[in-house]
Amino acid sequence: MTAPKLELRTGQYPGPLTREAFRLRFMRRFYDPAFQAEHAALQRLEAIAWDAYQDGRKAPITVKAGPGYADADYDLSVEWKETRDRLARAEATQRDPHTHSRVLVVIGASRNDGTCPGEVSKSWRLAQIVRHEVEAGGMQADMLDLSRLVSEYQYQIHPCKGCVSTAMPLCHWPCSCYPNHSLGQDNDAMNGIYEQWVAAHGVILVAPTYWYQSPSPLKLMIDRLVCADGGNPDPTSTGGKDAMKAKKIEMDGWPYPKHLAGRAYGLVVHGDVAGIEGQRRALGDWLDWMGLVDAGASSRLDRYIGYYRPYATSHAALDADRAVQEEVRNVARAVVNCVRRLRAGELAPPDRGLRDPRPK
DSSP states (O other): OOOOOOOOOOOOOOOOOOHHHHHHHHHHTTOSGGGGGGHHHHHHHHHHHHHHHHHTOSOSSEEEOOTTSSSTTOEEEHHHHHHHHHHHHHHHHHHOTTSOOEEEEEEOOOOOTTSTTOSOOHHHHHHHHHHHHHHHTTOEEEEEETTHHHHSTTOBOOOOOOGGGTOGGGSBSSOOSOOBGGGTBOOBTHHHHHHHHHHOSEEEEEEEOBTTBOOHHHHHHHHHGGGGBTOBSOGGGGTTTOHHHHHHHHHHOOOOOBTTTTOEEEEEEEESSSOHHHHHHHHHHHHHHTTOEEOOGGGEEEEESSTTSOGGGHHHHHHHOHHHHHHHHHHHHHHHHHHHHHHHTOOOOTTTTOOOSSOO
């Protein structure tokens, strides 16, 4: 069979903004009349931002890649390289058998009492149960509350740009798409989140079901973790974002490295009407695909809390549901047991060592 010709399909991008459209977009961030006292300063800043936009200054501060990269003379983003170096240190610590075991507890709900809902989420409450059990098991619980995306100033996860679908080596580990200063795409939370995942020996996701799916903050994180499954740790090999170089590398043979494989996982998915089983399966399938190890049947939980009862009394429903509270404790206990056995070399996935005939 003849190999398909490598080519780039283009034509979707509508093109850059006009000068006036850019100015309006920039100034929208200063809509509050209080900023008008600095109107002249804002005009000067807007001119600088326009210049960066026109020049495409994605990474205005760079450093030579240095030894260990395919192109040691390549100008890497300082921000990306600092993140990559932190991940390397976190990975070395995580693999050290003498270090304290750590479990990352991810709160996937959007709701918290610091923003419009005015009330904590049930996911947050369930995560506190998980945290207590992890710590009771002698392990460190690292909390990642994704509701911060809706309540904290300029704390954001930018969407995945889909580089992997052009070619896997174009998707860098960690993600090099952000920050992109020319487009104002900065303050991205994922650099810190990558480090939390790398440092963990186990991960427990706690999430409600929104319209049969994961809440948008959780889904943003999931999409941006695509680089952990087959991502390229050396952006110099693709000349940054040279799509054709990446295609050629993939066609020459790419190993699709699983950067987070071997960590234990557990799931707590809850809802009030429908969709919990589908979301729990989807999350489990995703974690399985990345090579994480499920901690047994008790570690994968989906439950309704206050089934078809008013939203206004949902916290009272959780107070009364002692069984679901104990089931959540069992999720944490199962993950703690799994982490302990994995680190002691007493547990190995049955399919370890099998060759995947269709890696992706």
